[in-house]
Amino acid sequence: MSSQTTALSPRKVSVRVGGAAGDGIASVAETLAKACSRQGLYVFAYNSYQSVIRGGHINMQIRIGAKKVWSQGDQCDFLVALNQDTIVRHAKEVTPGGGIIYNKEKIKLDAASLPKSVSDFGIPSSAIANKFGKSPIMQNTVALGALSFVMNFPFEAVKDVIVGTFKKKGDAVVNANVGAAQAGFDYAKENFKQVSLTWEVSNKKRMFLTGNQAIALGAVAGGCKFYSAYPMTPASGILHWLAPKGPKYGVVVKQCEDEIAAMNMAVGAGHAGARSMTGTSGGGFSLMTEAVGLAAMIEAPVVVVNCMRGGPSTGLPTKTEQGDLFQAIGASQGDYPKFIIAPATVEDAFYATTEALNLAEIYQCPVILLSDLLLSEHYETIDDLDMAKVKIERGEWAQATNGNGGFLRYKNTPSGISPRAIPGMAGMNYIAASDEHDEEGVVISDVFTDPAKRIVMMEKRMRKMETALKNMPEPKVEGPANADLTFITWGSTYYVVRDAIHRLEKEGVKVNHLNIKYIWPFKADAIAKIIKSAKKTFIVEANYTGQMEKFIRQETGLSIAHHLRKYDGEPFGPDQVHEKTKALLAGAKEPALAAR
Amino acid sequence: MPTETVDITKFKSKIAPDWCPGCGDFGVLASLQKACAMNGLDSKDVCVVSGIGCSSNLPGFFGSYGMHTLHGRAVAVAQGVRLANPDVTVIATGGDGDGYGIGIGHFIHAMRRNLNMTYIVMNNQIYGLTTGQTSPTTELHTQTKSTPEGSIENPLNPMQLALVSGASFVARGFSGSAERLSEVMAEAIKHKGFSLVDVFSPCVTYNKVNTYPWFRERVYDLQAEGHDTGNWDAAMIAAKQPNNRIATGIFYQAPATPTYEELEPAYKFGSPVKQKLGLDKESADALLNSFK
Numbered sequence: 001m002s003s004q005t006t007a008l009s010p011r012k013v014s015v016r017v018g019g020a021a022g023d024g025i026a027s028v029a030e031t032l033a034k035a036c037s038r039q040g041l042y043v044f045a046y047n048s049y050q051s052v053i054r055g056g057h058i059n060m061q062i063r064i065g066a067k068k069v070w071s072q073g074d075q076c077d078f079l080v081a082l083n084q085d086t087i088v089r090h091a092k093e094v095t096p097g098g099g100i101i102y103n104k105e106k107i108k109l110d111a112a113s114l115p116k117s118v119s120d121f122g123i124p125s126s127a128i129a130n131k132f133g134k135s136p137i138m139q140n141t142v143a144l145g146a147l148s149f150v151m152n153f154p155f156e157a158v159k160d161v162i163v164g165t166f167k168k169k170g171d172a173v174v175n176a177n178v179g180a181a182q183a184g185f186d187y188a189k190e191n192f193k194q195v196s197l198t199w200e201v202s203n204k205k206r207m208f209l210t211g212n213q214a215i216a217l218g219a220v221a222g223g224c225k226f227y228s229a230y231p232m233t234p235a236s237g238i239l240h241w242l243a244p245k246g247p248k249y250g251v252v253v254k255q256c257e258d259e260i261a262a263m264n265m266a267v268g269a270g271h272a273g274a275r276s277m278t279g280t281s282g283g284g285f286s287l288m289t290e291a292v293g294l295a296a297m298i299e300a301p302v303v304v305v306n307c308m309r310g311g312p313s314t315g316l317p318t319k320t321e322q323g324d325l326f327q328a329i330g331a332s333q334g335d336y337p338k339f340i341i342a343p344a345t346v347e348d349a350f351y352a353t354t355e356a357l358n359l360a361e362i363y364q365c366p367v368i369l370l371s372d373l374l375l376s377e378h379y380e381t382i383d384d385l386d387m388a389k390v391k392i393e394r395g396e397w398a399q400a401t402n403g404n405g406g407f408l409r410y411k412n413t414p415s416g417i418s419p420r421a422i423p424g425m426a427g428m429n430y431i432a433a434s435d436e437h438d439e440e441g442v443v444i445s446d447v448f449t450d451p452a453k454r455i456v457m458m459e460k461r462m463r464k465m466e467t468a469l470k471n472m473p474e475p476k477v478e479g480p481a482n483a484d485l486t487f488i489t490w491g492s493t494y495y496v497v498r499d500a501i502h503r504l505e506k507e508g509v510k511v512n513h514l515n516i517k518y519i520w521p522f523k524a525d526a527i528a529k530i531i532k533s534a535k536k537t538f539i540v541e542a543n544y545t546g547q548m549e550k551f552i553r554q555e556t557g558l559s560i561a562h563h564l565r566k567y568d569g570e571p572f573g574p575d576q577v578h579e580k581t582k583a584l585l586a587g588a589k590e591p592a593l594a595a596r
Numbered sequence: 597m598p599t600e601t602v603d604i605t606k607f608k609s610k611i612a613p614d615w616c617p618g619c620g621d622f623g624v625l626a627s628l629q630k631a632c633a634m635n636g637l638d639s640k641d642v643c644v645v646s647g648i649g650c651s652s653n654l655p656g657f658f659g660s661y662g663m664h665t666l667h668g669r670a671v672a673v674a675q676g677v678r679l680a681n682p683d684v685t686v687i688a689t690g691g692d693g694d695g696y697g698i699g700i701g702h703f704i705h706a707m708r709r710n711l712n713m714t715y716i717v718m719n720n721q722i723y724g725l726t727t728g729q730t731s732p733t734t735e736l737h738t739q740t741k742s743t744p745e746g747s748i749e750n751p752l753n754p755m756q757l758a759l760v761s762g763a764s765f766v767a768r769g770f771s772g773s774a775e776r777l778s779e780v781m782a783e784a785i786k787h788k789g790f791s792l793v794d795v796f797s798p799c800v801t802y803n804k805v806n807t808y809p810w811f812r813e814r815v816y817d818l819q820a821e822g823h824d825t826g827n828w829d830a831a832m833i834a835a836k837q838p839n840n841r842i843a844t845g846i847f848y849q850a851p852a853t854p855t856y857e858e859l860e861p862a863y864k865f866g867s868p869v870k871q872k873l874g875l876d877k878e879s880a881d882a883l884l885n886s887f888k
Contacts, residue, residue: 038888207887217883223873225862226680249879250865252679257705261672264665264702268645268676271663272684273869276676294666294673387880392873422869423643423661423677423684431655433664434648442611443656443664 011065013151013197014075018059018090019082021052024137028080028144029060030379031165033208035157036064037381040202044495045379046072046571051233051317057085066200070499072378074573078151080143081107094118097195099150101143121150121192128187132180141177145184152197155185207382211349211375211492212237214385215305218353219277220249221390224303226269226276228254228262233317234373235279235307263288263304271300271432273422275357279305282324283314285331292366293332296461298432299410299418301360301367301395303353308372308491310569319569320373322491325547328368329520337416337464339367340520344494346380348517354390362395363464364420370519372542374571375492396420401427408439412456416463465521472518475526479512484585486534487513488560490548493540493572500577509585516548528556538562538584540577562590602633606659607642613657620771620797620808621651624718625658627774628687631781632660642685645674647694650725651718651797654689668699671706671715678713681869682857685785686713693723696732696754707761707790711856714784714791717754718771720799721806728802738805755835755847758792759828764850765791766831768843770815771798772808780846789855796842811842818845825849 017029026047033043044063050056061072077098081087084107091100091109096117102109104122111120123146129138141162148155159178166174209217216238219227227246229239239255246253252274256262262278269276280288285306295302308324310316328340339359343352349371356367398407398419407428411418418439421428431437435445436454444450477486479501487497494515504511514530531537531552539549539560544567549560564580566572584590607629615621632642642660646652648667655662661684665673674688695703695717706715722740723729729742733754737746758766765787769777777795784791796811823845824830831848857863865871875883 205888207884209887213887217887220883221875221880225868225871225873226676228676245883247861247864249875250862250868250871252860252862252868254679256672257701260669261675261702261705264669264672265676265679267665268663268673268678269680269868270676271673272643272677272680274680275873276680290666291669294669298663298665385884387875387877387884390874394873423681424641424869426640429639429659429661431662431664433656434666435664443653 011067012069012073013064013077014073015062015064015078015080015147016059016076016090017062017080017082018057018086020055020085021049021058022054023082024140025058025060025082027137028140029062031144031158031161032147033062033379035153035161037208038160038205039154039157039199040204040206041066041199042069042206042381043208043379044069044072046374047377048570049318057089059086059090069381070502071496071574072571073499074575078147080147082140084108099195101146101150103139103143119150119192119195121146121188123184123187125184128183129180131183132176138176138180141180142184145181146188148181149185149188150192150195152194153199154201155182207384208379209346209382210237210377210379211346211371212307212377213241214346214350215279215353215369215371215376216241216245218350219357220246220251221350221387222354222357223275223392224277224357225250225274226252226254226266228256228265228269228276228278229280230256230259230262230284232259232281232284234309234376235281235284235305237376238279238305259284259287260291263291264294266302267291267295267300270295270302270360271298271422275301275361277303277305277357279307281307281309282311282327285324285327289331292338292368293334293336294434295366296332296336296338297434299364299461300432301364303356303360303367303369305369305371307376308370310567316569318373320492320571321542321567321569322372322493323543323547323567324370325519325543325551328370329551331368335458335462337363337365337461338520339363339365339468340370341367342370342491342517342519343375344489344491344515344517346375346382347385349375350385351389352517358391358393359468362393363417363468364395365464370491372492398425398428400425406440409441410437410439410457410460412439412460415467416460417467418460469521469523472521472523475514475516475518475523475530477512477514477530480510481512483510483512483535485511485536485538485581486530487511488516488537488539488548489513490516490519490541493542496572496574496577497540499574500581503574503578504581509581511581519551522555524555527552528558531556531558531560536561536584538564538581540564540572542566542572602630604629604633606639607632609657609659611656614653615650616801618800619650620720620795620799621654621718623771623774623777624651624716624795624797625654627769627778627781628716629658630778631785634778634782635785637685641683642687643677644687644689645677646670646688647690647699648725649691649694651689651691652694668694668697669702670694671699671702674713675706675709675711678711679868681867682712682863683867687785688713688715690717691724692717692719692721692733693731696752700732704757704761707758707763707792709856710762710764710789710853712788712790714781714793716781716793716795718797719754719794720797720803721751722799722803724799724802735805753835754792754794756832759832759835759848763792764789764853766847767791767793767845768847769793769795770811770844771795772811773815773844776817776845783846787849789850789853814840814842815844816841818843818847820845826851
């Protein structure tokens with residue numbers, strides 16, 4: 001084996017697989033990513049795609065490292081081009097020392113136009129693949145084998161994943177695919193110089209999953225027994241995982257006629273005593289909002305996941321954004337108790353879902369989990385989830401009685417929480433009414449509206465938020481005190497900021513990080529204290545108006561000095577965050593905020 | 597046949613209905629209380645779920661568990677209750693605006709799903725609570741507050757809609773014949789699958805066309821005329837109201853068709869509200885490993 005000099009980072013390697021929808025990008029990318037995860041390597045994979053089933057341009061970026069990988073990164077070390085368009089778009093971005101793998105029978109690459117020391121790994125993929133099968137997708141398997149050789153990645157690991165993937169289809173299919181991969185590997189070995197990369201592989205198999213899968217797993221672990229949804233990107237991954245798996249753990253999974261039904265059914269199920277959840281994106285959430293208020297009014301526990309995508313309207317159906325914060329805060333008419341929680345990472349998405357199911361039952365109100373496309377759909381290698389950390393807390397329940405009538409379902413208590421009863425429990429028949437009602441549940445909106453009772457009931461419900469504020473965890477700052485700059489994030493921007501922070505720390509820059517997970521109720525005093533003590537504040541969020549920045553100002557009266565916003569649908573890259581941080585620390589002035 | 601007396605007191609509520617004197621909904625309430633008593637139900641195991649409208653106030657006057665939800669969403673919420681706890685008898689109630697207007701999507705899908713629940717629609721062919729606008733069942737040319745020159749839309753036919761949507765029990769009643777109505781309701785509740793009982797429940801305040809005398813001149817009972825409830829085609833013809841006569845009684849009852857509950861795999865573990873929550877170590881480990 002010969003090698004060549006390389007500019008590749010020994011710590012992290014990025015592979016980008018590009019093509020059109022229908023080209024089979026996912027199979028190449030997922031096989032590689034899974035193989036890496038099983039070798040004890042960490043992977044962060046992000047698929048940039050469009051709302052088409054065939055065509056368009058898709059590229060999946062897989063970043064691999066021996067230590068935790070925090071974002072998809074900005075580099076492309078190896079490009080696997082499944083069509084000409086990918087060459088046009090990405091060939092010039094390949095890192096010196098890397099290379100481009102493509103089918104040279106179908107795709108043209110002008111080697112002279114390549115950056116210096118980028119290798120041309122053209123393969124006669126069709127000819128090789130034809131020996132093993134007619135499917136054009138087989139060419140991708142050839143490319144995968146070649147990639148395994150050129151990046152010096154253990155072929156056996158790739159082979160294992162291929163075998164696992166095709167096992168169900170029988171030996172013939174397994175052998176054809178393994179054969180094609182092997183032939184690709186052999187061709188590369190004969191014709192190409194291997195890039196010198198040393199992989200710190202281990203036997204430690206790690207979990208490899210998406211944020212949506214973590215939410216779905218959290219639902220099952222957290223005792224969710226009812227999940228209703230209407231298909232909508234990027235939330236459908238939750239439905240797709242739960243539909244086959246949920247019923248095996250007693251979860252009723254119901255695809256509904258629309259999001260209005262999904263939410264109202266979930267409210268009905270929650271009211272009846274099953275832990276219930278529904279998932280959607282902003283557009284579907286718009287349809288659900290009336291019933292979010294219903295849940296709050298009748299004090300039914302329910303969890304609503306909003307996986308945000310680019311808006312407004314149908315917006316950017318397959319692109320990421322954090323533009324629904326105000327929508328979540330303002331969902332439904334009137335004032336009512338609710339929780340808004342924004343998990344930041346895949347692990348966090350798991351634990352936050354189990355926590356949301358608890359909070360919904362303890363406080364008997366809707367809990368909104370705000371995810372976004374990046375968090376929901378990216379694949380990531382994580383360390384094991386700790387199931388022992390999952391506690392099921394069902395809140396206060398009334399005891400069945402022999403009495404009939406007189407049960408105060410909405411009893412005015414110091415905590416605002418009224419012990420709960422569900423259909424089937426003896427002696428506690430009551431009506432859960434959407435109209436304002438008294439402690440018994442009797443509607444007070446008809447005949448005459450009783451201002452005194454209205455005040456009692458409104459205050460009782462809202463008091464639950466005061467109780468919750470006392471019980472919720474305090475916001476934490478990661479990193480050293482007295483940092484020169486404090487990052488503020490919410491949701492998935494946590495990732496890119498962590499990535500940038502690692503680089504800044506290596507450069508000796510002292511920064512720390514406040515991630516806001518619990519948005520409603522909001523620990524305004526604690527957050528204000530952190531902001532006041534920070535030397536420079538810098539918020540990174542993926543929307544146009546700076547919704548979290550505005551929300552913090554609303555709740556604390558404090559302004560965040562600097563911001564980085566993005567609304568093009570693609571995730572932030574670490575370079576972007578790093579660059580602006582350096583500029584800010586060097587004293588750069590923020591352009592006037594003007595109308596924003 | 598000797599008349600058995602049934603004790604309806606356990607389905608009474610201490611709240612007196614605040615409907616207009618003479619409202620058809622009084623008869624529907626009394627019939628439903630009687631039907632539940634006739635079927636020997638325990639009020640703790642019944643959940644009556646309504647939407648919004650005059651008739652949707654019914655759960656407040658009914659002695660069982662109940663929910664008074666959003667306009668048009670009763671059927672959706674009711675299905676959630678039923679899916680969460682298949683041991684509860686779920687009865688959705690509401691008006692024609694609630695069920696056939698704003699909530700029609702849920703109505704149609706609930707029928708094709710064939711969940712074991714009953715839907716009682718108090719059809720007064722007008723929006724009452726909002727003081728008299730046209731409804732989906734208001735007849736052509738009827739003057740209302742929102743159609744001062746007469747309605748120029750055709751009314752929908754809920755019976756035919758139910759039949760083509762796959763409802764496995766389709767019936768109609770008249771609030772002025774409460775005795776018969778309670779029998780029909782009792783059958784509907786007993787039926788395994790989705791049952792619809794559309795009830796002509798006159799609005800004495802805002803509908804001056806479809807009055808008690810108007811109905812009495814036209815309604816007849818299908819069962820009194822030897823109608824075959826297993827004959828879907830005959831039910832469709834009866835639903836067309838030939839000869840300006842209005843059929844009531846049981847239009848159609850499908851021969852045993854599987855209910856949604858019978859086909860739902862999650863119930864293998866019991867009712868969702870009664871299952872133990874959380875994963876045992878073995879299941880948890882298996883699930884975690886499935887991602888490796």
